[in-house]
Amino acid sequence: MTTELRVPPASEWDAWFTCVELAFGGVPTAPESREMYDALARPDRAIGHWDGSAWVGTAGAHAFRMSVPGGAAVPAAGVTMVGVAATHRRQGLLRSMMRRQLEDVRAWGEPLAVLTASEPSIYGRFGYGAATGELNLRIDSSRVGLSLPPGTEEVRIRYASPAGALDACEAVYARLAAGRPGTPLRQPGWERLPVNDPEGGRAGGSPLQCVLAERDGEVTGYATFHVRPSWDGPRPQGTVAVRDLAALDPASYAALWRFLFGIDLTSVVECRNRPVDDAVLRLVSDVRRCEVRVWDGLYVRLVDLPAALEARRYRAPVDVVLEVEDGFCPWNAGRWRLTADEKGAASCRRSEDPADLSVSVRELGAAYLGGVSLTTLAAAGLVGEHRPGAVAQASLAFSWDVEPWCPHGF
Numbered sequence: 415m416t417t418e419l420r421v422p423p424a425s426e427w428d429a430w431f432t433c434v435e436l437a438f439g440g441v442p443t444a445p446e447s448r449e450m451y452d453a454l455a456r457p458d459r460a461i462g463h464w465d466g467s468a469w470v471g472t473a474g475a476h477a478f479r480m481s482v483p484g485g486a487a488v489p490a491a492g493v494t495m496v497g498v499a500a501t502h503r504r505q506g507l508l509r510s511m512m513r514r515q516l517e518d519v520r521a522w523g524e525p526l527a528v529l530t531a532s533e534p535s536i537y538g539r540f541g542y543g544a545a546t547g548e549l550n551l552r553i554d555s556s557r558v559g560l561s562l563p564p565g566t567e568e569v570r571i572r573y574a575s576p577a578g579a580l581d582a583c584e585a586v587y588a589r590l591a592a593g594r595p596g597t598p599l600r601q602p603g604w605e606r607l608p609v610n611d612p613e614g615g616r617a618g619g620s621p622l623q624c625v626l627a628e629r630d631g632e633v634t635g636y637a638t639f640h641v642r643p644s645w646d647g648p649r650p651q652g653t654v655a656v657r658d659l660a661a662l663d664p665a666s667y668a669a670l671w672r673f674l675f676g677i678d679l680t681s682v683v684e685c686r687n688r689p690v691d692d693a694v695l696r697l698v699s700d701v702r703r704c705e706v707r708v709w710d711g712l713y714v715r716l717v718d719l720p721a722a723l724e725a726r727r728y729r730a731p732v733d734v735v736l737e738v739e740d741g742f743c744p745w746n747a748g749r750w751r752l753t754a755d756e757k758g759a760a761s762c763r764r765s766e767d768p769a770d771l772s773v774s775v776r777e778l779g780a781a782y783l784g785g786v787s788l789t790t791l792a793a794a795g796l797v798g799e800h801r802p803g804a805v806a807q808a809s810l811a812f813s814w815d816v817e818p819w820c821p822h823g824f
């Protein structure tokens with residue numbers, strides 16, 4: 415049976431959302447989360463497949479601005495709520511939605527599309543490259559110590575209600591965002607996300623708790639977390655599950671970690687999604703007892719290739735002709751000359767000159783935020799070099815001194 419690909423009218427939003435839930439297993443969304451998603455979603459930017467009586471495919475796109483190397487906030491479609499009903503899988507519905515969505519994103523004038531994937535193997539074929547990683551840690555806080563930088567003792571840690579402290583936490587988030595490529599800048603309404611706390615998301619832990627780091631009465635950092643009590647017979651072995659932690663200076667940063675390591679009746683600090691270069695790994699006395707695992711994070715798709723490549727800064731001057739393969743968005747395919755000056759400002763123009771490098775748009779997406787090196791991609795056979803030295807030159811230019819990171823899903 416054929417289906418129709420269209421934008422869901424407002425009157426069908428609930429039915430469209432039910433299709434999303436069904437694709438993800440049919441567990442109803444908690445009412446407070448549902449209310450938040452409804453407030454944040456952009457039905458006018460959503461699409462789906464209608465089979466005549468029900469929605470059987472869905473794909474949404476938030477309107478973000480995301481920081482890129484150099485600190486610019488680049489418009490990016492935040493692809494979300496992608497699902498196809500189990501009755502209609504592997505018939506090309508996702509492919510058709512991805513094609514339509516990328517055409518829409520281009521028409522909206524957004525150079526990038528970004529997403530976090532339910533499974534890493536899905537989106538490469540549509541030109542998305544894994545551009546950031548995330549660390550998952552399970553730290554034996556009863557055995558692992560922390561070295562503390564000067565000034566840690568001057569930082570005061572105090573409890574605050576997550577909602578009451580929200581403005582202060584958001585101010586810290588906003589100050590850090592430009593310096594961390596891959597961070598979505600908060601759009602109106604999105605400040606609800608860090609304090610959304612449905613019971614089902616606590617994994618048996620406490621309601622969300624918050625502490626602020628302060629120096630001279632100024633908020634210099636925050637941590638939000640759940641505590642999951644547990645006992646091994648008479649011995650307490652609770653877990654601190656960290657949700658967010660951010661600070662404006664090293665002493666505040668260390669003080670927050672020290673607080674989390676020292677919470678009574680706990681012996682494990684667990685974190686999902688920390689940056690790959692998280693400084694905490696330089697503070698701990700025993701990295702082996704931190705059980706570090708690296709996952710894929712944000713996937714980046716260059717939708718308007720020259721606009722995207724010109725929006726970021728480069729770490730070193732470069733002059734390179736790229737032969738780009740992009741079967742899914744043919745407007746990006748072909749030869750482009752990318753040049754960047756000593757300040758890292760770039761220009762990207764069509765070129766008739768011989769190619770120095772050949773690369774697919776997926777690999778350019780992976781390298782775009784500076785977290786995946788072109789040298790590594792070349793070693794994997796994913797970048798072709800046609801002028802000796804071109805990979806090294808371009809790889810240095812694309813690199814960045816801070817690992818990219820997306821602090822939250824969407």
Ligand SMILES: CC(=O)SCCNC(=O)CCNC(=O)[C@H](O)C(C)(C)COP(=O)(O)OP(=O)(O)OC[C@H]1O[C@@H](n2cnc3c(N)ncnc32)[C@H](O)[C@@H]1OP(=O)(O)O
Nearest residue numbers: 437494495496497498503504505506507508509529532535
């Ligand atoms: C940003 C986000 O929202 S991520 C969330 C993604 N959604 C989910 O994981 C929910 C559960 N899964 C689903 O709803 C569906 O299986 C989807 C959306 C992943 C795939 O939808 P389908 O309509 O079946 O995909 P479609 O038939 O268009 O397949 C397109 C291609 O992707 C491949 N593909 C589809 N699903 C997967 C998968 N889970 N893993 C690997 N490859 C996949 C297909 O094999 C096909 O490959 P080809 O181009 O080489 O022939």
